[in-house]
Amino acid sequence: MAKSDKNEKNERNVESITNRDVDFAKWYTDIVTKAELADYTSIRGCVALRPYGYALWENIQKNLDQRLKETGHENVYLPMFIPESLLQKEKDHVEGFAPEVAWVTAGGSEPLTERLCVRPTSETLFCELYAGIIHSYRDLPKLYNQWCSVVRWEKTTRPFLRTLEFLWQEGHTAHETEDEAEAEAVRILEIYSQLCESALAMPVIKGQKTEKERFAGAKTTYTIEALMHDGKALQAGTTHNFGDGFARAFGIQYTDRGNQLRYVSQSSWGVSTRLIGGIIMTHGDDNGLVLPPGIAPTQVMIIPVAQHKEGVLEAARQLRDRLALVCRVALDDSDKTPGWKFSEHEMKGIPIRLEFGPRDMENQQAVLARRDTGEKRTVALERLEDEVSALLAEIRASMYQKALDNQRRKTFTASTLAEFEAILRDNTGFIQAMWCGDQACEDLIKEKTAATSRCLPFEGEAVGDRCVCCGRPAKHMVYWGKAY
Amino acid sequence: MAKSDKNEKNERNVESITNRDVDFAKWYTDIVTKAELADYTSIRGCVALRPYGYALWENIQKNLDQRLKETGHENVYLPMFIPESLLQKEKDHVEGFAPEVAWVTAGGSEPLTERLCVRPTSETLFCELYAGIIHSYRDLPKLYNQWCSVVRWEKTTRPFLRTLEFLWQEGHTAHETEDEAEAEAVRILEIYSQLCESALAMPVIKGQKTEKERFAGAKTTYTIEALMHDGKALQAGTTHNFGDGFARAFGIQYTDRGNQLRYVSQSSWGVSTRLIGGIIMTHGDDNGLVLPPGIAPTQVMIIPVAQHKEGVLEAARQLRDRLALVCRVALDDSDKTPGWKFSEHEMKGIPIRLEFGPRDMENQQAVLARRDTGEKRTVALERLEDEVSALLAEIRASMYQKALDNQRRKTFTASTLAEFEAILRDNTGFIQAMWCGDQACEDLIKEKTAATSRCLPFEGEAVGDRCVCCGRPAKHMVYWGKAY
Numbered sequence: 001m002a003k004s005d006k007n008e009k010n011e012r013n014v015e016s017i018t019n020r021d022v023d024f025a026k027w028y029t030d031i032v033t034k035a036e037l038a039d040y041t042s043i044r045g046c047v048a049l050r051p052y053g054y055a056l057w058e059n060i061q062k063n064l065d066q067r068l069k070e071t072g073h074e075n076v077y078l079p080m081f082i083p084e085s086l087l088q089k090e091k092d093h094v095e096g097f098a099p100e101v102a103w104v105t106a107g108g109s110e111p112l113t114e115r116l117c118v119r120p121t122s123e124t125l126f127c128e129l130y131a132g133i134i135h136s137y138r139d140l141p142k143l144y145n146q147w148c149s150v151v152r153w154e155k156t157t158r159p160f161l162r163t164l165e166f167l168w169q170e171g172h173t174a175h176e177t178e179d180e181a182e183a184e185a186v187r188i189l190e191i192y193s194q195l196c197e198s199a200l201a202m203p204v205i206k207g208q209k210t211e212k213e214r215f216a217g218a219k220t221t222y223t224i225e226a227l228m229h230d231g232k233a234l235q236a237g238t239t240h241n242f243g244d245g246f247a248r249a250f251g252i253q254y255t256d257r258g259n260q261l262r263y264v265s266q267s268s269w270g271v272s273t274r275l276i277g278g279i280i281m282t283h284g285d286d287n288g289l290v291l292p293p294g295i296a297p298t299q300v301m302i303i304p305v306a307q308h309k310e311g312v313l314e315a316a317r318q319l320r321d322r323l324a325l326v327c328r329v330a331l332d333d334s335d336k337t338p339g340w341k342f343s344e345h346e347m348k349g350i351p352i353r354l355e356f357g358p359r360d361m362e363n364q365q366a367v368l369a370r371r372d373t374g375e376k377r378t379v380a381l382e383r384l385e386d387e388v389s390a391l392l393a394e395i396r397a398s399m400y401q402k403a404l405d406n407q408r409r410k411t412f413t414a415s416t417l418a419e420f421e422a423i424l425r426d427n428t429g430f431i432q433a434m435w436c437g438d439q440a441c442e443d444l445i446k447e448k449t450a451a452t453s454r455c456l457p458f459e460g461e462a463v464g465d466r467c468v469c470c471g472r473p474a475k476h477m478v479y480w481g482k483a484y
Numbered sequence: 485m486a487k488s489d490k491n492e493k494n495e496r497n498v499e500s501i502t503n504r505d506v507d508f509a510k511w512y513t514d515i516v517t518k519a520e521l522a523d524y525t526s527i528r529g530c531v532a533l534r535p536y537g538y539a540l541w542e543n544i545q546k547n548l549d550q551r552l553k554e555t556g557h558e559n560v561y562l563p564m565f566i567p568e569s570l571l572q573k574e575k576d577h578v579e580g581f582a583p584e585v586a587w588v589t590a591g592g593s594e595p596l597t598e599r600l601c602v603r604p605t606s607e608t609l610f611c612e613l614y615a616g617i618i619h620s621y622r623d624l625p626k627l628y629n630q631w632c633s634v635v636r637w638e639k640t641t642r643p644f645l646r647t648l649e650f651l652w653q654e655g656h657t658a659h660e661t662e663d664e665a666e667a668e669a670v671r672i673l674e675i676y677s678q679l680c681e682s683a684l685a686m687p688v689i690k691g692q693k694t695e696k697e698r699f700a701g702a703k704t705t706y707t708i709e710a711l712m713h714d715g716k717a718l719q720a721g722t723t724h725n726f727g728d729g730f731a732r733a734f735g736i737q738y739t740d741r742g743n744q745l746r747y748v749s750q751s752s753w754g755v756s757t758r759l760i761g762g763i764i765m766t767h768g769d770d771n772g773l774v775l776p777p778g779i780a781p782t783q784v785m786i787i788p789v790a791q792h793k794e795g796v797l798e799a800a801r802q803l804r805d806r807l808a809l810v811c812r813v814a815l816d817d818s819d820k821t822p823g824w825k826f827s828e829h830e831m832k833g834i835p836i837r838l839e840f841g842p843r844d845m846e847n848q849q850a851v852l853a854r855r856d857t858g859e860k861r862t863v864a865l866e867r868l869e870d871e872v873s874a875l876l877a878e879i880r881a882s883m884y885q886k887a888l889d890n891q892r893r894k895t896f897t898a899s900t901l902a903e904f905e906a907i908l909r910d911n912t913g914f915i916q917a918m919w920c921g922d923q924a925c926e927d928l929i930k931e932k933t934a935a936t937s938r939c940l941p942f943e944g945e946a947v948g949d950r951c952v953c954c955g956r957p958a959k960h961m962v963y964w965g966k967a968y
Binding site: 080 | 523525526527530531532533534535538539541542558559560561562563564565566567570583584585586587588589590591592593600602609612613616617628632633635637648649651
């Protein structure tokens with residue numbers, strides 16, 4: 001293919017993104033494929049993460065892994081297979097997961113005597129390990145984490161948001177008391193929330209799930225809920241306190257400080273590549289991806305202007321080497337036109353484009369163009385490192401603020417079911433409404449509005465004193481919403 | 485459990501390691517479990533990697549990942565499932581792998597219309613991806629790599645060396661010409677060799693596999709072969725040049741510089757958690773693991789002596805903070821006795837033990853004890869960082885030299901089959917012997933001696949001019965050996 005064909009082809013690609021406000025779902029999958037984040041495969045519901053998409057995951061992983069190690073967590077790796085009998089040991093858990101697992105029934109040419117499922121989550125395997133290595137209170141707490149992929153046999157799938165196989169981390173901890181397991185679940189939720197708000201510039205609501213929405217086998221489930229640009233909620237991470245339910249089913253006992261045999265208490269928690277879907281839908285626009293600086297594989301892309309002019313490329317390379325000490329920078333010195341480069345790097349959401357040509361060289365300056373707002377500023381080369389560092393921080397703060405404004409603008413209050421339904425006829429967003437605590441009301445709201453309870457928030461005041469559904473005295477303020 | 489019980493129990497564990505020269509296999513599994521690298525699970529042939537074992541893998545991964553990124557490779561993640569029809573597209577490949585794959589036949593409660601295998605390796609998936617994204621010579625080369633786990637349904641297994649599921653990286657590249665694919669296979673072998681020799685202090689022989697030992701579907705396979713303490717060989721990593729075989733089977737074509745449609749040429753390559761088995765069997769001794777500094781999770785363990793004495797712990801913490809700037813250091817300030825700590829950290833193979841007590845404090849000195857030789861030296865605190873850095877380098881060099889000496893001592897030369905058999909009656913090691921190139925001889929040698937051809941080495945002179953087996957003119961000098 002000749003160069004001009006290739007360019008033309010790519011420019012067509014750039015132009016053919018669906019408008020975000022016309023068809024949000026189509027716009028989303030356009031970005032996934034055109035920013036080269038992921039590709040479809042011949043396996044239903046499974047995608048291939050391409051280098052740019054995987055680099056986002058690596059950066060999320062690096063950020064979170066450091067936070068987890070700093071708080072005393074250790075990484076392990078457990079098998080991907082779970083024997084059917086092991087999965088069945090905890091009753092609620094197997095009921096929750098058995099309908100959506102993949103079953104291995106043969107190894108080589110031999111049928112297996114017992115089916116193995118591909119892990120949908122690894123509570124049962126961690127329990128088996130813990131039962132073998134925990135003996136005394138001196139062995140506690142165990143704060144283990146695992147980076148791996150899991151499989152859930154979903155009917156409808158969408159890249160990053162819901163796929164048959166996805167990458168995640170799953171933490172599984174064991175403690176002396178239920179209070180400690182509870183504290184761990186809350187502590188990790190705070191870590192997840194910091195990850196989202198700082199590295200991803202994505203505001204989240206922290207809260208507790210209702211019993212109906214709880215994880216299979218958990219006593220309490222906590223969640224962080226983000227609001228996407230289209231007003232739908234995204235459950236971005238969850239943490240669970242199991243009490244001693246699993247420990248009893250798996251016989252995980254220890255000798256306590258008073259020399260008595262006791263069951264441990266446990267927690268588990270996870271975030272996944274779903275966060276990448278969250279980034280796309282929180283920040284993306286009609287020109288493509290918009291990446292928060294915290295996880296952008298390239299934070300600054302240098303684009304030389306009139307790069308054939310003497311000294312331009314050399315000076316641009318020097319700028320790259322200088323900036324490499326303060327950020328993730330790259331130089332696009334390919335023979336494509338600057339215009340083509342602009343579109344490509346815009347599509348890929350690179351936070352800052354640095355333009356540098358002969359006149360800039362003469363004036364000892366460079367132009368910094370923000371991806372998120374399009375704003376351009378000219379800066380003196382002698383202050384380049386400081387200017388870039390400051391601008392990256394500014395971009396994060398303003399992306400966060402913009403997302404927070406969207407979330408607030410799309411958060412409504414309802415005091416009756418009629419009001420609730422009326423709001424959702426014209427809008428999509430969070431509904432704050434009071435709830436009596438009865439699951440019948442939760443079910444009815446879902447039936448009438450398609451909105452589910454997202455969480456009982458940690459922060460947020462009562463918006464009334466009667467249940468939005470039945471009018472009886474309310475127990476909780478709840479965030480409701482349609483969710484991915 | 486009271487403190488004394490706990491200590492006693494652990495000391496018993498330390499004492500109960502099998503002697504390395506009495507029963508090497510038992511000694512090996514003792515180290516795996518007692519150094520807390522891995523645990524058995526209820527899934528046949530699958531182990532759980534515990535924090536200490538996984539930390540070794542993380543360090544290997546970090547080291548290699550950096551080398552791969554520096555040479556232009558990009559990470560991706562492809563599905564763990566391969567549809568049966570996709571696996572069957574390349575004839576040699578499916579014959580090689582189909583007998584040892586795990587089959588998924590149901591998802592949720594529904595039987596699948598087509599069986600999926602759990603990837604034993606991902607050539608077929610990479611080919612599918614490449615067929616979709618490679619169009620022009622401008623899209624080449626593609627240098628992709630993936631960190632994941634794979635499954636091979638082995639009959640007999642041993643932790644790290646051969647397990648049903650194992651962690652590895654698999655590189656898959658596509659090039660314009662076969663020469664480039666060949667050069668890539670050789671370049672990666674050199675990177676693997678550097679990883680082993682520098683980070684793992686494990687000498688390797690680089691060479692090419694015979695046709696019989698080639699990877700299923702490859703035109704040439706390269707290997708690095710290490711010799712374990714017991715004289716058995718370990719295939720530590722392999723790289724493959726596929727030519728355009730897979731490209732033809734999967735239709736991966738591109739428009740070349742002369743505007744002609746051509747097939748790409750490909751390579752693939754991998755190393756796995758097997759390397760951890762190599763580290764154990766290269767360096768371990770009767771007191772446990774001996775870790776090369778390059779990947780030791782803790783390089784220096786500070787053990788305070790008489791830590792209840794005023795100022796000792798505080799000063800020890802200051803030493804830790806100082807050393808943290810130049811190495812991976814930890815302080816064991818638990819209430820166990822120094823003797824217990826010595827045994828524990830010895831078992832875990834920590835390269836340097838730093839002893840520090842009241843007298844050292846007074847004399848402004850510390851004692852550094854080497855794990856590999858047991859040698860102790862007293863160093864002045866003011867020179868601590870330099871002394872530790874130098875000692876870590878010295879340890880690596882001397883561990884490497886010791887392993888190289890073992891390899892040389894256990895490398896023999898045979899010029900007849902009778903000699904070959906006689907050597908292996910009393911020894912285990914590499915046999916250097918000439919070969920005519922005929923597979924019948926290779927088969928016969930294996931039948932008579934249980935030794936297989938390990939490689940046709942890149943370096944190494946002819947040791948005769950006649951085939952060790954048939955006496956006809958020889959074509960190659962070959963390293964033979966019994967292998968893990």
